Structure formats: C-alpha cells, structure tokens
Amino acid sequence: MTTVSWVDVDEDAGFGIENLPYGVFARPGEMPRVGVAIGDRVLDLAAMSAAGLVEDRHYFASGSLNAFMVAGRPAWRANRDRVTELLTDASYRGRVEPHLIPVSDVELLRPFEVADYVDFYSNEHHAANAGRMFRPNADPLTPNWKRLPVAYHGRAGTVYPSGTPIIRPYGQRRTPGDPEPSYGPSLRLDFEAEVGFVAGVPSSAGRGVPTSAFRDHVFGFVLVNDWSARDIQAWESQPLGPFLGKSFATSVSSWVVPVAALEAARVTPPVQDPAPLPYLRCDDPWGLDLHLEIQINGQVAARPQFASMYWTPPQQLAHATVNGAPLRTGDLFASGTVSGPERGQRGCMLELSWNGREPLELPDGTKRTFLEDGDTVTIRAQAPGAAGSRIAFGEVTGTVHPPQP
Template identity: 65%
Template sequence: MTTRSWVPVPEHSDFPVQNLPYGIFSRAGEPGEPPRAGVAIGAYVLDLAGLGEAGGLPYAADFAAPTLNPFMARGRDAWREVRARLTELLTDEAHRAAVEPHLVPRDTVTLHLPFEVADYVDFYASEHHASNLGRVFRPNQPPLMPNWKHLPVGYHGRAGTVVVSGTPVVRPCGQRKAPDAEAPGFGPSVRLDIEAEVGFVVGTPSELGRPVATADFADHVFGVVLVNDWSARDIQAWEYVPLGPFLGKSFATSVSPWVVPLDALAEARVAPPAQDPEPLPYLREDAPWGLDLAMEVECNGTVLSRPPFRTMYWTAAQMLAHMTVNGASLRTGDFYASGTVSGPAADERGSFLELGWNGTEPVKLADGSTRAYLADGDTVTLRATAPGADGVRIGFGEVSGTVVPAREAAGSAGQAEQQQ
C-alpha cells in the first residue's frame, strides 16, 4: 500500500511525502522575516520552526536557525526520529488541524543556501567524463591517468563561493594563454562551462586522525543536493599544471536549495560499475552506495543531455573514505561533489567541453543558435529524480544559474572575445 499524505501532492511532483527534503526559507515580500527550516511537500513548505513543539517535533529549536547545521550535527538517530515524526504528521489525518496552518505555498517563499559550508571538495568520479577529457586533451595517449582506477581523484575547492540556485554567475576574469601565444593575457573567460554534479552534505563530524570507513557513510552524510560546478576552461587550462584546479573553478559553485535526506534514497541504491582492479581494502564496500539518479541538463529551455548517475565509477561512500583516509576530520557542513556526471552516450554528457567536444562540434539550441561554451545571458538548469519508496519517483528540485558579464577588465581584448 502506497503511503499518502493528506496534503495534496500533484502528480509527478518532486516532493511526495516519501521525499521530505529540508531547506531554509523566508516568506517573499516580508522584509525582516528570519530565514528558518522547512520541508517541501507537494506545492508547499512545511514551516518547521512554526510547527515546533506544538507539533511534537523533536529538536524544535534547531529549526529556527538560519541554516540546517544545528540539526545536521545531531546525527543519524535524530535525523530518523524527525523524519518519522514528519511522516506521521503529514499522513495521519488526525494531525491535520495542527499542521495545516504551518503550510506555506512554495511559490511565495524565498529559498536560501540550506547549510553553512565548512569545507568543499570536488571529485572526478565518472569514468566516461574522465575518458572524454583524456581523448580531447591527450588524443595519442591512454584516456585515463595511471592513478585514476586506484583512487577517487579530487581537489579542495572554495567553500565561500558555494551559492544557492538562482544566484547570478559573474563571468570570471583571469590569465589565459592561447596555444600559439608566447605569453598569457588577462581578461574574461571565453570558455565558460558547466559541470553537472551531485553533492553530499556532511552532518556528523569525525575525529581528527581517525579515517571514516565506507560502512560509516550513512552515519555522517545527512543528504544529497544537485551541483553545478561552473568552470572557466581557458583559465583552468593555463593554471592547472602542476597543482590542479584553482581560479578556473573557485568563482562559483551552485547548489540546489533542497537537501534530500539519505534515507529518502534507499530505493535508489544500486551497485556501481565493476571496479577493476579491485580497490584497496579501505575503499571496498560490502553494500555499495551507487545511486540511480536520472539527471537533466537544460540551457535556455533546451534539454541538452540526460547524464545517468548510476554509471559513476566511484561511489559517494568511497569518496568519503578516501577524503578522510589520511586522518582528515569531517565537520558539520562539509560538502563534497561527485565531479561531472557523464554516461557513455553523446547525449549523456554533463559539460559543454564534452557536448561540444572542446568547441569543435557546437551544440544547437531550440532557437537555432549554437554554443561551444556559455554566452552572457545564458541560463543553465539541472534537475534530477530517483526511485523512491512505494514506487514513486522523488525529485531534487533544480539548480539554476544565469551568466552575467564580467565585472573586471571591461574593454580588454578578452571582453570582445566573450561571444566567440
């Protein structure tokens, strides 16, 4: 029997009662109202701070905070306790009179960054993405570097530029060097790209010096978000040798405003692709944490690709284990992303670099225009769904961003090249 809520949930809604993702909201048009926690249900947000103790909600004071961090820090037992209570409140008609006054129409709220980011790490976990980049940049060499199938490759990003969906993305400036140029120049990026990713939000911290095992993944990770890791490919290409991504990545990383609880994704768990060679013991999983997420990449209303997350070579649990194997500790609000999600087919690629094969095969939009990389004014939106309990599909909402012109170096030679 399918669990149903007394709250009306439109067909194909991202937010059935089997989901109940957490976010931080305030009422639009009410200046000064403090941001606070809510969960999405159908076309509504349930105001958890307003419901509070009157609804018998455990840890009610946590939900008046402007971030989810206080609640996330409580750990898995608390997360499950609150989820069970919310499910009861939203499915048992006996609670309707007490709960209904705290339902706020979702189209009347402003959504905020749902958690305070402590640290940010970005991985490179898709074999198809890594192989595509190898073929583009090293056509006469093996597509994967020698270490790639032995460890989840990653880099430490910039926590302060993680932004919520809807935040404009300013075209970054930086050094760029054309292959035939003797020296680098400076100006706005002319190869601004996206990376369609999935992110994992840490709730429970860990002790410095003590690695986190793959089996303990669900004890530490609170939930999952969608991520667009905007990338300036020309800046990145010049700077990344020998230490890797820096300014080409650190200007903006967009996340979706709803954090889908890990427990909502129990039905989405799948085995990852076969890993050969067998990973070292600390990376092995008895019950793998591959996830069957169906993603969608849209630019200016045109769906360009549908990357399948289930094809990711390294799982989120393996990423977490590798991130801490040297003794690095976790903090509440730590956030790590999967790296670009790409599948084996041409219409399953999660970046313009791959979709347009580094500018040699520009993609066509519905209005007839083409893109090798992003132009000012372009809006990119990522969505995803997953199988949920009772045979329903649950959604992640969306993460969207619009490119706005660079704020520096106006009038430079690079500025004129933006639309090329």
C-alpha cells in the same frame, strides 16, 4: 504498501511523502528558518516546534540546517518519522495545515553553511573524454584514476544557493599558439552537472571514516553546478590542479534529499577493475539511479545518468578522510561531472562541444561551444522512490552575467 499524505500532492512532481527534503526559506520581512517540502508547499518546522508538534532543540529557527545535521542519525530518523506521521494522519490536519506555506510565497536560501568543499572526478566517461581531448596520444585515464577517487579541494566561501547570478570571471589564459598569456574575462565558461552530499556528524582527527559508516555521518544529497572557466583552468593547472578556474562560483540546489529517501534508488555500481584497496571496498551497493536533465535557456541539452559513476559516495568519503583529515558539519563533497557514453548524456560544454570543435545545437537552432552572457543553466534530477514513487531534487540554476570591470 503506499503511504498517502492528506496534503494534495502531484506524485509525478517528486515531492511526495517518500521524499521530504529539507531546506531553508524566508518570507518577506521574516527571519530564515528550516522547512520540509511536501507537494508545492513548505512545512515550517520552526512554527511546528513552537506549536509543540515536533521536537526542537533549537534546530529549526537558526536559518541553517547545520544545527540539525550535527544532531545525528537518531534525530534525523525521529524527525522524519514524526513529520511523516503528521502529514499522513488526518487527525493532525487542523493543527498542521496553518504551517504549510506555498513555495511560491517564500525565498529558498542556501540550505546549510559550507565548512569545506571537495570536488571529485569520479565519472569514467567524463574522465576518458577529457583525456582523449587533452592527451590524444596517451591512455585517456591517468594511471591513478582507477586506484583512487581523484579530487581537488575547492573554496567553501563561493558555494552559492541556486539562482545566484554567475559573473563571468577574469583571469590569465593562453590561447594555443600564443607565445604569451593574456588577461581578461574567461572565453570558455562552462557548467558541470554534479551530485553532492553533505556531512552532518563530524569525525575525529587522525581517524578515517570507513565506507560502512557513510549513513552515520552523511545527512543528504544536493545538486551541484561546478562552474568552470576552462581557459583559465587549462593555463593554471600546470602542474597543480584547478584554482581560479573553479573557485569563482559553485551553485547548490535548495533542497537536501535525506539519505533515507534514496534507499530505493540504490543500485549496483560499475565493476571496479582492478579491485580497490581494502579501505575503499564497500559491501553495500551504493550506485544511485539518478536521472539528471540539463537545460540551457529552457532547452534540454543533455540527460546524464548518475548510475554510471565509477566511484561511489561512501568510497569518496573514505578516501577524503583516510589521511586523518577530520570531517566537519557542512562539509560538501561533489561527485564530479556526470556523463554517459552518448553525446546526449554528457554533463558539461567541454564534452558536449568537444572542447569547442563541435558546437552543440539546441532545439531552437542556436549553437554553443561554451556559455554566453545571458545563458541560464538549469540542472534537475529525479530518482525512483519506494512503492513506485519519484524522488525529486528540485533544481540548481544560474544565469551568466557579463564580467565586472
């Protein structure tokens, strides 16, 4: 049975009653606060609580989702049920409608304060492509890749909201054939289309979070662009992992899609062979049928499919905490580049241009090996919702600006 809202909603846009993603917004001259997206409006939850329409224990006027995220699953469920009731029962319309604000009238901000940031490397197509480029005479996958979700620990302080300008970073790089490294702006700036999840409920130090407890700790999902300076990364990652080639900027989308909104999008993930160790085994199917679209300057460059991810979110969370590292409210975990078996499904310029050797031609005839100053990258995603609806993630976007001297 389809639930219908009295709010005028374009169901194809993906912000209907089955979604109800959370974000943080501000109107000119006003303080930031928490809202829920419905159609092309934002439901002001701080104003709703002041009017006595939703329960608020100082969650929604804080300018961040963290206070609500730490409240836990019962509070998340209760608020979702209450907002659904208010937006579907026409008897509430007169009291609720004054608190619906056009999205065009607000500024969308970063939705949560980031505690820690971890970026995984969990797509087999992406990992194998990278292996073929950089280790052409060896197995594309390293021996550990199918045994554990490979990751690096990023920098929380440079996780920016969608729309933040991306300044081309400086760093050391050594061009193949050059005897010495040089210093200057990155010549191989790249994007990475990813999906992330954010933790709400912390965990205790010394105890890992099992895959079965994923829903008890994780609040929701966002889109992520893990901007990458490939030349800086290649020179510094010997023998350790990414550092300055990644830490200059990571962008996240404005809306956090609740875990509860994605139940209909869950699918069986790829077969894992060899079977993972017991702490990584997951009884529930936690592949997600998300369809991504990457645009460069408004032109479609690729359409990756998230359902092909080898390691699933519960497995990533279990691995990230198995050594006893405590989970904190606001911890962000990104999937790694989402790619597919076809060129039109590759999720970064490294793959789309095969490390610069095969330029990507966009629909208008322009070509790219890596990103140029002035390029705007936009990543969008949708998933199937209940009763045939669509669940939209909005977008994460950023424009490359010249390096600052």
